[in-house]
Amino acid sequence: MGRVKRVLDLSLPIYPNNPANPTLPSVEITVTANHATDGYQMERLVTYTHDGTHIDAPGHMWEHGGPLHELPISGFVGPAAVFDMRHKQTREAITGEDLAAADVDMADCSIALLVTGWVEKLGYTKEWVFESPWLRQDGAQWLIERGIVGVGIDHISIAGMEEEEDYATHQTLAKAEKWVLEGLKFPPTILEPVPWLIIALPLPLEDTAGAPARVVAIELEA
Numbered sequence: 001m002g003r004v005k006r007v008l009d010l011s012l013p014i015y016p017n018n019p020a021n022p023t024l025p026s027v028e029i030t031v032t033a034n035h036a037t038d039g040y041q042m043e044r045l046v047t048y049t050h051d052g053t054h055i056d057a058p059g060h061m062w063e064h065g066g067p068l069h070e071l072p073i074s075g076f077v078g079p080a081a082v083f084d085m086r087h088k089q090t091r092e093a094i095t096g097e098d099l100a101a102a103d104v105d106m107a108d109c110s111i112a113l114l115v116t117g118w119v120e121k122l123g124y125t126k127e128w129v130f131e132s133p134w135l136r137q138d139g140a141q142w143l144i145e146r147g148i149v150g151v152g153i154d155h156i157s158i159a160g161m162e163e164e165e166d167y168a169t170h171q172t173l174a175k176a177e178k179w180v181l182e183g184l185k186f187p188p189t190i191l192e193p194v195p196w197l198i199i200a201l202p203l204p205l206e207d208t209a210g211a212p213a214r215v216v217a218i219e220l221e222a
Contacts, residue, residue: 061170080196088133096142134160152181
């Protein structure tokens with residue numbers, strides 16, 4: 001294996017009241033000890049399993065899907081298949097035809113990344129939360145048929161927040177035992193023609209339908 005040439009951080013930072021699903025409680029980070037009075041520093045973090053950059057298990061949107069810890073950890077590491085979807089407009093669906101037209105080379109067990117550019121609008125606004133491009137059910141099926149292990153997007157929901165097909169997209173992926181990565185941050189360099197290796201490791205929580213994750217893209221020297 002070649003040496004690491006470059007590492008891209010694809011994760012959003014976690015901080016109090018970071019923009020997320022407005023129907024859920026905001027993140028809280030409270031200092032519980034400090035150097036002046038305690039001689040050390042410690043914080044208490046209150047969050048939920050689908051805040052910020054996180055992974056959805058099949059059981060998140062499908063009653064018969066399993067929890068995240070039952071998926072093999074090897075499945076969270078794999079080659080990236082990067083789809084440039086920045087041309088998609090407000091609330092426009094990403095379809096199977098769109099993905100095919102992108103003409104992306106896909107290796108076995110790829111991790112599909114849908115780059116919409118919407119993360120540049122990050123904020124507690126109607127535009128950011130409710131008007132993002134989203135993956136339609138036929139797009140999800142197109143990816144499944146090409147052997148992905150998971151798919152990620154730079155928004156808090158892969159199928160939008162108010163789209164009628166939201167549930168169908170999630171269930172299609174869940175029934176195929178594919179995980180979903182939401183809340184990504186894509187630097188422009190992710191679109192370079194580089195064989196990125198994706199490492200998307202969720203926290204090792206048991207019996208949950210999702211977990212926060214730290215996600216990186218690695219370029220190895222030839």
